[in-house]
Amino acid sequence: MKILAVDTSCDETAAAVTDGTTVLSNVMWSQASLHAEFGGVVPSVAQRAHEERIDWMIERALRQAGCRMADIEAVAVTAGPGLAIALGVGIKKAKELVSKLKVPLISVNHVEGHALSPLARARTESQDARPKRIEFPATALVASGKHCDIIRIEKIGTYKLLAHTIDDALGEALDKAARMLGMGYPGGAILEKMAKKGNLETYDLPTPMLGREERLEFSYSGLKTAMWRLVQKELPLTPEKIYNLAAVFQNKAFLHVERLLIRVLDEYPTQDFLFGGGVSANSELRKRVRKICRQRNVGMHLPYSKRLCGDNAAMIGVAAGFKAARREFTDPDKIDRLPRWKVDEVK
């Protein structure tokens, strides 16, 4: 079933065409995404921008997929979580399309999309290649600028939120640390580069929630505060200091993820682990998470491309494909934006 998917949950205006778990196209207008060329401006209040760009993104997605609008058999749209006014733009467009095309509408949870993004398959993958075998229940980590969730996937479509953040998300903490080091915005990606040259022995920062892992909460406010104080003490910064501070901060931020993940995998063991969201593109974190999985004989699954890590619509199409198979469609007259939609409330 060819699905046209749209995501306007926050900054990115994204559209994609998927067929089952196969991604036929995946385009986005993005400023902050890893692969974006210089895009100009932090789009912040994005409604106007989404409205201007959504038609163009849809046209692109169709063209790249080699489809016509008439080939589309369902339309999927992110209903939440996200910024209400931005979500509204995608929903309005999706309603317009389903009424014009006379096809069903599928509303998708953005976090579910990230959690299932490792199941997406590239178009170039041979038709005979076997799909990823994943044993359910499985565990998923969604780490991005907005989300920091460990989710138990009972089966596709049924989720339990095991751990969440009580203040900042991981990507947000990395961006803010970069900002403290005078690295502009968004700085998470460059922080990763600098951290590679740093020495972990130079400074000390606290490990968040150390010894309180059983609460299954992410918290970055304490680490952020300690970093701010440390940076003030070290001013003026030299490249050497920046490398070291970046390395030490990133290490502690990741250590927190590792400790929680270990706790979850030991307490709620599963065969398979899915890792999605913008920060899943960070190679250092990938390495550390891979090690944890290997030690426990857990299969680790990542999105096949970094274009599927940050916000995108292909993951929404993939999640919608499963919903379509379960005949879970949404009444276009009843769909509403759900800015606080939790992944365990998808049903």
Place this chain on the structure above:
Amino acid sequence: MVIYPTETVYGAGVDATNAEAVKRLSKYKTRPLGKPYSIAVTNREMAEKYAQLNPTADNLYKNWLPGPVTIVSRGKHKVAPGVESETGTLGIRIPDYPMVTDIVRALGRPITATSANASYQKRPYKLSDIWDNISNKQKDLIDLAIDAGELPHNEPSTVIDTTLDDVVVLRLGEIKLKDRNEVVSRSEEDTQNIGKELWQSYESHAGQRAIVFALEGELGSGKTVFTKGLARAMGIKEEVVSPTFNLELDYEGRLIHIDAWRMQTAGELDGLGFGEMIHDKSVLAVEWADRVAETIRKYNEEAVVVWVKIEYGKRENERIIGWGSL
């Protein structure tokens, strides 16, 4: 238009100050209007001719250029239309590839430093990556392609926006507060309690006028922690988290938590529907309120606006929390 190698991918270069040339590039890239191009310059001095470099940019130029980093600053509008973004920002790169800087130096003007693929096509590490993916029409637009064979597969340049640091902030120190109060917080719990006490002292206005807690304070100072206390006092059960990325989070329809950190102008707060929120007599907590002070001030009469400033104290965990109204 020239296709040229860089330390990342093959680039498409035109004279960035020549409007005709930039038009041709846009035709080649099949890009929508409004998507800007970064430019390549030879050094910092040259960059300063085309953009205003703030201290953040200064620091980045000093430490990271030349190299695979694109630094976004406020442009001086000295390049062709379409090179700067819709809001007048300009991305600048100093490639770590002598041939490119030699070309720019000889030309005496910046060239565009956009990747040579048409929008959304494969990253071009060799000329055939480009050739196999463009139409004959696009090929006709190219005057010269410099073949340096297959380039090492380095990631495209990292983009850093420094313009968030340009915002002229209205410091609370400059705002004369009537009845300014100040207390010392020694823990997160203290900060939450102050949030709770502040709610109790303004609660009587609820339902009659909007109440805005305009929060100011450095990264990590405890603005979200304060809001947690506020929410708890209001009887909100949901976990209050940072609204930085979402810009706005609504708690049970009773508290709207806004973060202006990523906003570039005070007007963006209106774009979120701030005016309607005030008319609806909402309770609002606005982090980084100093960035959008201009907009908040407009509602000084209509709403009860409480300015709260959180500063780091001398000791670990210590915060000085001051509040008052205008």
